[in-house]
Structures are given as C-alpha cells and as structure tokens.
Amino acid sequence: MEKPTAAAPSFDGLRILWVAQTFYPVIGGAERYVDELAMEMARKGAEVFVMAPDYSRDAFGSMPAEENLHGYRLLRADFRLNWRRKVVYHMRFLPFSLEFRRVLADVRPDIVHFQYTNPFGILHRQARLTGVKGVFASTHGQDIPFLQSDPLGREIFRHVLEGLDTVFMNSDECELMVRTGTTTKANLRTVYCGTRPLLYVPLDREQGALRVILSVSRLTRRKGVDLIIDAFDAVADKHGDVVLHIVGDGEERADLERRARRTMASDRIRFLGRIPDDELVREFQNCFVHVIASRSIPEINGLEGFGITSIEAMSCGRPVIGSTDGGIRSAIREGPDGWGLIFEQGDAAALAERMDRVLSHPDEADDMGRRGRRAVLERFNWDAISDLMLEEYWQALRG
Secondary structure, three states: OOOOOOOOOOOOOOEEEEEOOOOOOOOOHHHHHHHHHHHHHHHOOOEEEEEEEOOOOOOOOOOOOEEEEOOEEEEEEOOOOOOOOHHHHHOOHHHHHHHHHHHHHHHOOOEEEEOOOOOHHHHHHHHHHOOOOEEEEEEOOOHHHHHHOOHHHHHHHHHHHHHOOEEEEOOHHHHHHHHHHOOOOOOEEEOOOOEOOOOOOOOOOOOOOOEEEEEEOOOOHHHOHHHHHHHHHHHHOOOOOEEEEEEOOOOOHHHHHHHHHOOOOHHHEEEEEOOOHHHHHHHHHHOOEEEEOOOOEOOOOEOOOOOHHHHHHHHOOOOEEEEOOOOHHHHOOOOOOOOEEEEOOOOHHHHHHHHHHHHHOHHHHHHHHHHHHHHHHHOOEHHHHHHHHHHHHHHHHHO
16 A cells, blocks of 8 residues: 655545445444544544434434534434345445435535445446535445355446446455456555554553453454464463453354353453443553454355454554454565464464464564554554545546
C-alpha cells in the first residue's frame, strides 16, 4: 500500500455519505471500519453522514432516527440484511432504493461510499442521477466468496465492481481473489485497515506478571478459537506462567467453554465476553502475544478479510500470530524485519509451535512488537488510510 502524498488535498467542504449494511450496536471489523473512517474524515473537515440499519425491532431496542456520533451524523433507516438466502439477498436493493432516495435528497452528498459492494452498490446509477460525483465501495473478505459462489451473484458482483469509481480492497489476497474470480476491468485499489496509534499505545509489562495469550474475535466456528484452545493446551505444561484470555461472544461460546474445561489447563483459560473499549485496550497492552486463527469453511462462504485485531495488538507493541486465511498475511509480516508469525490455517499443532517459539524467546517477541508498532505508525493507521481514499475521491470529483 502506498503512503499518502505529502500535500494531500483537504476534506474541507466535502459532503460524504457512508452506507453501512451493518453498524453499531453490532460490533465487528466492517462496522469499526466505517466508524473510524467516518470519524477521521469528519475530523479533517468533511461533513460526514452514515446511513445505517434501524435495529429497533431487534434485541437492541429503540434507537433515535438521527444522532451525532463521533463527529459525524448517524441516520437510521429501516433495512436489515440476511446473508443466507442468495436470491433474496441480491434483490434487497429494491426496497432499500426508496430509503436511499430519501437520504440522498436530504443529504445531497458529493461522495457516496458503500460499506459493501452488494447488494446496495448496484444503486450507483441512482446516486449519480441525483448529482453525486463519486461512488465508491469497499470489500471486507467474507462477502467475496459469498458473491462468487453462484452465477447470479457473480454477474451482479461484476456489474457493480465495474460501475463504481473505485472499489477499495482491504488486503492483497482479496484483490487477487476478485481479479481472478470476477473481473479484471474494475478500478480496484488495495488500502489496508488500521487503528488509532494514539489510543493503542505500548505499556511496560509488570515484572513477574502472568503472560497472556490473547484472542479477540466473535466466537464463531470460522474464527478458529477452538484451535487456539487446543494449541494452548499443548504448550501450557511447558510454560506454567502463561494464561489464555478469550475476548468476544457468539453462538459457539458454550461449546468453546466445554472444550476448555476438558483441557489439562482449564483453570488458566478465561472467557471475558464482550468488554468495554478501555478494557479491550488494556488487554492488548498487557498481553504477551495476540493470536488470530481464522479459517475458511466452504459451507459458510467466508474468509478473514484482514484482521484488525492484529493491528491493534501491533500498535500496543505486541507480537502477533496469524493463520493463512484470507487477508491476514497482508497484516502480519514474517522474517527478520517482520512483526509476527504465520501458520497454516486449521493446523493446531503448527499454531502450538508458533506459540512455543514466541514464549520461549521473549527478547525476540519484544523486537517483533517494536517493529509492529513502527508499521502501524507508518501505514496501518486511519489517518494515512483516509488520505489514500481522499486521493480517489478527488479523482472522481475532477473526473
């Protein structure tokens, strides 16, 4: 990913509408991606709006139709998506177009940026007819195999990709998958994900403290937390001062807790659930190593687009271990100049070997952590990433 130009144009005066298919209070990488970039663009002078689903009929309860959030304007609209039924999913843009038309008339944006390419990206023509000068979208990994897995989805995906000004891919692996599996004609640009290095800062670990292996993810089968438990069980006897902290919640939590109870080191595995942001930062700061063990599962049609949690650990000066799934290899670099270790997805024994290597060589682990922090300051941060997007916005405005 290139660095931003020294004299990057300003966001001042731009009216930007982000269209989020999923958003707060749902929490995940794609939701944080929109929130962080909308916040950064607003901080740099743009007038930013985020159109997001109204979850009032769900377990979250009543929500205001409009509110100010992190410097931008959040607009709730009556739409929700289901990834399971493909034909229905592809057609969801039809009822959504009415809500979209209403928001376009109210906001009058210069730029529209879709959180995902489909199904709403097909409305790029509708946006341009209202005077929008640039229409963009991002992909986050899990949407790509889903859209490429049936002829209708692949054709709609191609049409949308080729109709947008730029599609931002969050990893090299995602860009390769789209170019080889859907189209070579679209304007694709790989722009990695990031974090806030002023919030996720390194701290000195307490001498004599227990060493924490940290996992932060939704507790779903695809995230591979079962592999982390098995690998930890394999190294726990050798490293008696090590504990495993599992942050997150999801449908697999009960099964994972039962799996943990069957290990020899069950008393050293803690399930923390969902925790507040300030506590999450402390978990990253205090961990010895962070692990992301995602794996591709054909029947689920998903992959890890990037792995933002790895970047947050790196920002706190901690080494990272990641699988070969999806875009994780764009976030984690191995080797003498790297900041982490990679293992073959689904291989718990290989993961255990990487854990043992990091735990057995603390000085090497600290060196990896310092290099990871430097990488965040140079490129894996929302300030640099928003500038790269702005370059593409201005191309469309001049276009």
